[in-house]
Structures are given as structure tokens and as C-alpha cells.
Amino acid sequence: MGKVTGAMLLAKSLKEQGVEHMFGIVGFPVQPIAAAAQEVGINYVGMRNEQSASYAAQAVGYLTGRPGACLTVSGPGVIHAFAGLANAKENFWPMILIGGASPVYQNGMGAFQEERQTELAAPYCKFAHNVEHGYRIPFYVEMAVRHSIYGRPGPVYLDMPDDIILGEIDESEVSAVARVPAPPRVQTMPEYVDQALDLLEKAEKPLVIVGKGMAYSGAEEEVRSFIERTQLPFLASPMGKGVMDDNHPLSVGAARSLALKEADVVFLMGARLNWIMHFGLAPRFNKDVKIIQLDIAPEAMHQNRPATVAMVGDGKAVMGQCNAALDGRQWFYPKDTPWRQAIAKKSADNAAAIQPQIDDNSSPFNYYRALKDIREWAGEDAMIIGEGANTMDIGRTQLPNAKARRRLDAGSYGTMGIGMGFVIAAAVVNPDIPTISVSGDSAIGFSGMEMETCCRLGLPVKIVVLNNGGIGKGVEVYPKDGSAAPHVLSVDARYDKMMEAFGGKGYFVSDPKDLRKTLDEAMAYDGPALVNVKLLPDATRKPQEFHWNMTKAQA
Ligand code: ADP
Ligand code: MG
Numbered sequence: 001m002g003k004v005t006g007a008m009l010l011a012k013s014l015k016e017q018g019v020e021h022m023f024g025i026v027g028f029p030v031q032p033i034a035a036a037a038q039e040v041g042i043n044y045v046g047m048r049n050e051q052s053a054s055y056a057a058q059a060v061g062y063l064t065g066r067p068g069a070c071l072t073v074s075g076p077g078v079i080h081a082f083a084g085l086a087n088a089k090e091n092f093w094p095m096i097l098i099g100g101a102s103p104v105y106q107n108g109m110g111a112f113q114e115e116r117q118t119e120l121a122a123p124y125c126k127f128a129h130n131v132e133h134g135y136r137i138p139f140y141v142e143m144a145v146r147h148s149i150y151g152r153p154g155p156v157y158l159d160m161p162d163d164i165i166l167g168e169i170d171e172s173e174v175s176a177v178a179r180v181p182a183p184p185r186v187q188t189m190p191e192y193v194d195q196a197l198d199l200l201e202k203a204e205k206p207l208v209i210v211g212k213g214m215a216y217s218g219a220e221e222e223v224r225s226f227i228e229r230t231q232l233p234f235l236a237s238p239m240g241k242g243v244m245d246d247n248h249p250l251s252v253g254a255a256r257s258l259a260l261k262e263a264d265v266v267f268l269m270g271a272r273l274n275w276i277m278h279f280g281l282a283p284r285f286n287k288d289v290k291i292i293q294l295d296i297a298p299e300a301m302h303q304n305r306p307a308t309v310a311m312v313g314d315g316k317a318v319m320g321q322c323n324a325a326l327d328g329r330q331w332f333y334p335k336d337t338p339w340r341q342a343i344a345k346k347s348a349d350n351a352a353a354i355q356p357q358i359d360d361n362s363s364p365f366n367y368y369r370a371l372k373d374i375r376e377w378a379g380e381d382a383m384i385i386g387e388g389a390n391t392m393d394i395g396r397t398q399l400p401n402a403k404a405r406r407r408l409d410a411g412s413y414g415t416m417g418i419g420m421g422f423v424i425a426a427a428v429v430n431p432d433i434p435t436i437s438v439s440g441d442s443a444i445g446f447s448g449m450e451m452e453t454c455c456r457l458g459l460p461v462k463i464v465v466l467n468n469g470g471i472g473k474g475v476e477v478y479p480k481d482g483s484a485a486p487h488v489l490s491v492d493a494r495y496d497k498m499m500e501a502f503g504g505k506g507y508f509v510s511d512p513k514d515l516r517k518t519l520d521e522a523m524a525y526d527g528p529a530l531v532n533v534k535l536l537p538d539a540t541r542k543p544q545e546f547h548w549n550m551t552k553a554q555a
Helices: 006-016 031-040 050-064 076-091 117-124 134-149 162-166 190-202 212-216 220-230 253-262 275-280 315-326 338-359 367-378 389-398 419-429 441-447 450-457 495-501 512-524
Strands: 003-005 021-024 043-046 068-072 095-101 127-130 155-161 168-170 206-210 234-236 265-269 290-295 309-312 383-387 407-409 435-440 462-467 505-509 529-534
Touching: 003 006, 006 031, 006 134, 006 162, 021 031, 021 050, 021 419, 031 043, 031 068, 031 162, 043 419, 043 450, 050 068, 050 076, 050 095, 050 419, 050 441, 068 076, 076 095, 076 117, 076 155, 095 117, 095 134, 095 162, 117 127, 117 155, 127 134, 134 155, 134 168, 155 162, 190 265, 190 290, 190 309, 190 315, 212 220, 212 315, 220 315, 234 253, 253 338, 290 315, 338 367, 367 389, 367 435, 367 462, 367 512, 383 389, 383 419, 389 435, 389 441, 419 435, 419 441, 419 450, 435 441, 441 462, 450 495, 462 495, 462 512, 495 505, 495 529, 505 512, 512 529
Parallel strands: 021 043, 021 068, 068 095, 095 155, 127 155, 206 234, 206 265, 265 290, 290 309, 383 407, 383 435, 435 462, 462 529, 505 529
Antiparallel strands: 003 168
8 A cells, every 4th residue: 555645545545435427527637536537447527517416416416326426626617516415405415525625724815606505505415525545545435425325315514625636645544435325224113113004004096196306215115016916006207207117007097186185195205295296285285184294204203294104215125015914804995986986087088188288290390299299209217307497387287107217308497408417327327228308499598518428429329309499498589689588599590500509419300200210310320419400489278277387365
């Protein structure tokens, strides 16, 4: 053992702790960290904006259970990456942000890009610390990784000043730190499991809600056994989609509003009753609904609505307990109940209501017609990334997921601009699974420059832009007299040519008869491709029974 730099010790420690991917932008003072990461075999991906790098790092965390790293320069670089910390905090995804910092010996002097980084990062993080001495690097890296994946997952921050990065350390004097194992799976009390099953047995209109906590905990087999054994109807949250196949006969996805409004017992698995689930309150939920809650976090229990049964534990472990307890019971939810009939009828009515749009071959496209071809093209295996308001909302209903952890979107924080970072992360983590992004034209604008990253790395990602020329909607002709409304963007902006400019393939489609063959051509191309689909400027969703957000009058 000889002397190493702080940069090298950091890279070795990250590798030792199972951090395999690092996304960042180099510059002062972190260039040596990126170089050392490459030397120790961490996959370093140079990005074009720290925001996207921070989104990529957390997608790696969600998909693999081990945090991805984001590496940024001091000051503004760190601040840009806070976007990702905030998103990871709201979604409970592990990531580690490593912020370069001005040298400690210049603290307070007005150093280049000097900033109170750790203090500012702390509110977004489960753990945030200055690395104040090179010898302590392995200690802090282990602690950061452990905090990011143990308990409720989330983001962590380490501050690396220039003089620590460049400082020399005698490795023989560094205390060894063991690799933190995968988090222990925590079970709940057996009597809670019995209470939960008793409550479900008595329900007339039971409903299971499957959230992304179940996807993260890898509980898909246990959830499938439970639902098939009990025959309970289920609804997936946006990223809980695929834990159960969306096309499963027990899915009530096509009758979401009715299922939420009338269920009398809801088994909430790894999901929250937050704005996405309408806070669990009337009128979106039955005012007398009883909740069975399963979550890794004790403090998540009873949020917005008291739970009748509160099961704290790991999703996979607790569903294993539920399945074991079912072995001693005969009960399952019967085949022919008024509840099942009502759901089936509502699903059929909803399907019939959108069918004319699916069948509408006029040019330019409506959302449903475009998504019909995308759905058939994407198949069952693809990773689907969605962003943009209508594009994401309608896409969620029209693009089924058959497998767990195959959907990434704007998530609990409603963040636009996550798409390209998620695309890059998905493609590097799962190179054998097609990565498809379906983005609105506004959404692609936030991080479109990462197309260059995709082309540079030769990632075979496929990006479909549903382009209505605006935020929400656009106009037929852009008014040149300065009278354009705030939501209006360019008409027919050629995002496809942007992809071509960096060396990928671009396609522009305005006639439905051309879409499927164009998508196939894009898929056959062995590199990044973007298909720019011209939508009607005022294409929109089918009318909804409720406004998406709770109004003050309802609160
Ligand atoms: P969704 O958006 O799918 O509704 P949320 O982000 O609202 O999901 O909620 C996910 C929940 O899953 C969080 O409350 C989180 O604490 C929980 N969770 C995270 N990891 C696990 C796990 N291993 N087991 C059970 N629950 C988990
Ligand atoms: Mg748009």
C-alpha cells in the first residue's frame, strides 16, 4: 500500500460500496475524481447539465437498489444538481451527490465558486456531510451509501473540497470499512397480517393499490401470488405499474375513478395517499373507506387518513408473510360480485369513450391514435419513460407495463426534465432492454441537449416526441406580432433534426399511416433515434369527472 490522492480513495470507496455508475460534468475541482472513477472501473458518464446527471443517478438507484453517483463542480454545479436531490427526496430514491468544493484553506475568503453547499444540500438529503479529512473518506462513503438505501431510501450528499481531493493519503493508515450489505428485510407483527386479512375478508368492495415502493422492494412475485390467490381487484400507481401486469384481468386501471370512489377497504402497498392518490379523501375516495397500509417508513403511517391496520415493514417481506398467512385460510374474493360487475361495466364504458380517438386516422394526430401505434411497437419488455403533462397522463393509461420497474416518469414531485437523464440511466443499467421515452414537446426542451450524450455514447435509445407545439397545447400558426400566449411554443419544431445534428437518426411523422413503419425503422437503427410526431395543436385528454387537484372547497 502506498500513497493515494483523496480522489482515488473516494473512487475506490465508492466502488467498494457498490456504486457502479457516476454521472457528472467535470471541471474545478472534480476532474481527478472522474478520472479516478474510470480507473477503478466505475462507469463514468459525462453529461451536459448537472440536473440531468442528478436525475440519472437516482434512476440507477431506483432500478438497482444501489445509489448512482452524481459528480458536480463547486457552487453552481452543486446548485444545479439540487433539482435531482429534491426529486429523489420526494420519490424516496437513493442517489449520492458528490459536490466539489473550494479549498478549505480559502473558506470565507470569497473563493472561486465558494458556497455553503452542505448546509444547502441538507434539507433535501437523508445525510449530508463535509469530508474534512482525506483519511475519513471510506467512512463517509459507507455512511452515505448506507443512509441512502436503509430505511426509507433517499438522496445523500458529500462535500469534497479541492485540497482533500488533491491531498495525499497513506493508505496503510486508513481504517478499513466493510461494504454495506443490502438492507435487511424487515417483517411486521403477525397479528397485523391477520387483522389485514380479516378486514379484506369482510370487505364488499376491496381494492389493492400497488405503489412504486413495491417495485423498489422487488416484491413483484409476492404481490402477484397474493393478488391471484385472493382474487382482489388492484390499481397500480404510475410507477407501481408493471409490478402486476397492467393487462391482468384483475386490474381496474380502466375504471380508476370508480374504484377509488367506492372501495370500502383499500390495501395500500408501498404508495402514499398524497396528491396523486387524492389524499385518500372524499369525494375521490369513499368517506368511510378503511385503509390497510404497508410501508417501510413508520412515519408514513396514517398520513392524511388514519390506517385501520398499519403494517410497517419491507414490501417483499411483509407480502411473504401475507401469503404464508393465506395458507391457513380458505377465503378468496368471490368471482361474481356487484363490485366486479360495476368495475367491468365502467371499464368497458371508458374504453368505448376513447375508441373513436384511437381509430381516428386523420392528420395531424390526436394523442390516443399516436399512442396506439407506440403501444403495439413498444411490446411487453421495454422500459418506458414518460414526461409532459398530457403525454404522460394519457401515456400512462395507454401504454401498459407487464413487468416491474419498467416505467419512469415525472413522479411524486411532478418534475419535467427528468426524461433524458432517466433515458441514459435506463440504457446503461439495462442495455438489453429497449429504452423508449415518450415525451411532450415542452418536456423534451428541459434537457434536450442530452441527445448529444446519447449520440456520443451510442446508446440505442428511442425517443418519441408528441409535439403539439406548446405546454398543454399549441397554435396552428405562430403569431409573429408578439401576441403568442405564454404556453405557446414553436409550431413544428424539429426535435428530430436536433438528434440528427449530433449523429443520431431523426424522423418527422404527421400522417398516422406512416407512424408504425417509422417507429420500426427507428427501432432497427443501432443508435439513438428520435421520432417527432405532429399532433393537433389542441389535442387533449378525454373529459375527466374530477379536476386533477383537490380544490379548496373540498379541503
Ligand atoms: P407511488 O408514487 O407509487 O404512489 P410513493 O412514492 O407515493 O409511491 O410511495 C412509495 C412508498 O413506498 C413510500 O412511502 C416509501 O416509504 C415506500 N417504500 C420504499 N421502499 C419500500 C420497501 N422496501 N418496502 C415497502 N415500502 C417501501
Ligand atoms: Mg406539448
